[in-house]
Amino acid sequence: MHIEIADLRRRFGRVTALDGVDLTVAGGMFGLLGTNGAGKTTLMRILAGVLPATSGRVIAGGHDLSTRAGRVAVQRRLGYLPQDLGLYPDLTPTEFLDYVGLLKGLDDRAARRRQAAELLDLVGLSDVAGRKLKGFSGGMRRRVGIAQALLGDPALLIVDEPTVGLDPEERIRFRTLLSSLADARTVLLSTHIVEDVAQTCRQTAVLAGGRVAFTGAVTDLTARAEGVTWEIVTPGPPPTDGVVVSAIARTDGTHYRVVSPQPPAPDAVLVTPSLEEGYVALMRSAAPAPVG
Amino acid sequence: MTALLAVARYEFRMQARKRSLWIAATLLGGALIVLQGDRGPRSLPVGTPAREVMGTWALLFAILMPLAYGMLLADRLVRDRKLRVEPLLESLPHAPATRLAGKYLGGIGACALPGLAALLLAAITELPKRHDPALIGWALVAFVVVTLPGIAMVAGFALVCPVIVSVPLFRVLFVGYWFWGNMLAPDFLPSLTGTLLTPIGDYGATWLLANGHTALFAGTPGFLSFLRPDPSAATAALSVAVVVLCGLIPLAAAAVVAHRSTRQTWPSKA
Ligand SMILES: Nc1ncnc2c1ncn2[C@@H]1O[C@H](COP(=O)(O)OP(=O)(O)OP(=O)(O)O)[C@@H](O)[C@H]1O
Ligand SMILES: [Mg+2]
Numbered sequence: 001m002h003i004e005i006a007d008l009r010r011r012f013g014r015v016t017a018l019d020g021v022d023l024t025v026a027g028g029m030f031g032l033l034g035t036n037g038a039g040k041t042t043l044m045r046i047l048a049g050v051l052p053a054t055s056g057r058v059i060a061g062g063h064d065l066s067t068r069a070g071r072v073a074v075q076r077r078l079g080y081l082p083q084d085l086g087l088y089p090d091l092t093p094t095e096f097l098d099y100v101g102l103l104k105g106l107d108d109r110a111a112r113r114r115q116a117a118e119l120l121d122l123v124g125l126s127d128v129a130g131r132k133l134k135g136f137s138g139g140m141r142r143r144v145g146i147a148q149a150l151l152g153d154p155a156l157l158i159v160d161e162p163t164v165g166l167d168p169e170e171r172i173r174f175r176t177l178l179s180s181l182a183d184a185r186t187v188l189l190s191t192h193i194v195e196d197v198a199q200t201c202r203q204t205a206v207l208a209g210g211r212v213a214f215t216g217a218v219t220d221l222t223a224r225a226e227g228v229t230w231e232i233v234t235p236g237p238p239p240t241d242g243v244v245v246s247a248i249a250r251t252d253g254t255h256y257r258v259v260s261p262q263p264p265a266p267d268a269v270l271v272t273p274s275l276e277e278g279y280v281a282l283m284r285s286a287a288p289a290p291v292g
Numbered sequence: 293m294t295a296l297l298a299v300a301r302y303e304f305r306m307q308a309r310k311r312s313l314w315i316a317a318t319l320l321g322g323a324l325i326v327l328q329g330d331r332g333p334r335s336l337p338v339g340t341p342a343r344e345v346m347g348t349w350a351l352l353f354a355i356l357m358p359l360a361y362g363m364l365l366a367d368r369l370v371r372d373r374k375l376r377v378e379p380l381l382e383s384l385p386h387a388p389a390t391r392l393a394g395k396y397l398g399g400i401g402a403c404a405l406p407g408l409a410a411l412l413l414a415a416i417t418e419l420p421k422r423h424d425p426a427l428i429g430w431a432l433v434a435f436v437v438v439t440l441p442g443i444a445m446v447a448g449f450a451l452v453c454p455v456i457v458s459v460p461l462f463r464v465l466f467v468g469y470w471f472w473g474n475m476l477a478p479d480f481l482p483s484l485t486g487t488l489l490t491p492i493g494d495y496g497a498t499w500l501l502a503n504g505h506t507a508l509f510a511g512t513p514g515f516l517s518f519l520r521p522d523p524s525a526a527t528a529a530l531s532v533a534v535v536v537l538c539g540l541i542p543l544a545a546a547a548v549v550a551h552r553s554t555r556q557t558w559p560s561k562a
Contacts, residue, residue: 048383
């Protein structure tokens, strides 16, 4: 599903959460990065049709989201995992998926049940499919949330920080699953884990203070740190110039990776940057964005 | 339609599974059985018509049991937000009025279970003494005429009002209302007691008694006299209709508000 966003704004009282967002999401897996309060969730809620914008244009799959009809048309083909989703504690995962499936319009009972069972299997919850959600751990709830988003084979999947609270193995399994789904769909993923974007997305956008600070290929974001990513080895204190991205103590001293326009020390050497360093370089070069 | 039935079904299921519903209903129903005194249905002489016996039982249960329903239904709408399920529900393609109506129907269904169980239990325990199988039939009639309309009205208000006044405040106000508007003698203070609007089922029970006495205060002179016609089959039916419609008023208002907010459009230029 192709999404075209133009001059999108959303205010909450005095707070401007989105301040003129222009963005094109062409399809496949798209990563949304940004600091806390940058506006990622606000943008996703508008796209999911649960929050009206203050002004601006959003066309998703040919439907204008500023109208109720457009929102419903998109919602019929949407899978949405809200940030911090809660579940009904008095239902089992099977019942919860059945309920969401019914509300998504999956009328065929047998097909709905089959799909729910398959999805619970996919997220590794088959064993506890008949247990009340009340006793589930945070990661298990997350997986139920992921499973419900996949119900009805949505053309657009919006997942807001889906991997928070998952163990590393499950996180990797889930992001692989997402990117395999993205062949035939649009998957919009917001996360603070830059590595998840690096491993799964070709396209990405970075929000800062309600504006788009970067949008383009993941490799282009990484390239932002070329020529400004340094490594130094020192037994002494960390360098004071630039942003220290990593510090690993070894026998010959601590290895620091630093993003800085100038060499942080005379013996610093330029190294090949990672996406995380590209992100840091971008955030440093962006004007100190007022957050919130 | 699917969405409405889905919400009703799952709301019913979640509510009927609540232990607190059954515990509260048992405690209140049990207290009424034990403490009914010599004016209660158990003291009616053998030979009293079955419809009078069950009408008296229905009114007796209606004194306190709806308090439990009001308390328990008070969080049904609010809890979607509290449990953080709301953003997901709002992203699904159905009208918010559908969800509201489904919760209303499911909530009524769940509260009707202990209401019906109490009446059937009363009828069954009366059987050995009164040897009248019609007790069971009249238990069902009393359920429809006295118990169910009250539940429906309570459900309408208990779903919607807590959104405005908060759940704890609604519960306090509801208890106050219940005694003031259903049982306080109308010549004591201006009150809705004895009017067509009383969800306790005064008019319906008086029709069931059919003995020339009023069940509680139905039709007793007082404040808003046009709402106090003489009890009869017709006014009992009217009271059932009015009580049910009353409960639909907050629901309809909430549906209109929700509908407006989802229909909202926004300009493409600031
Ligand atoms: N319902 C709301 N009422 C008032 N302010 C809000 C509301 N929702 C969001 N905001 C504000 O809008 C801004 C953007 O919030 P948003 O949740 O979109 O950020 P985010 O990028 O998702 O952050 P995080 O990474 O912490 O999830 C914040 O300043 C936030 O306080
Ligand atoms: Mg967020």
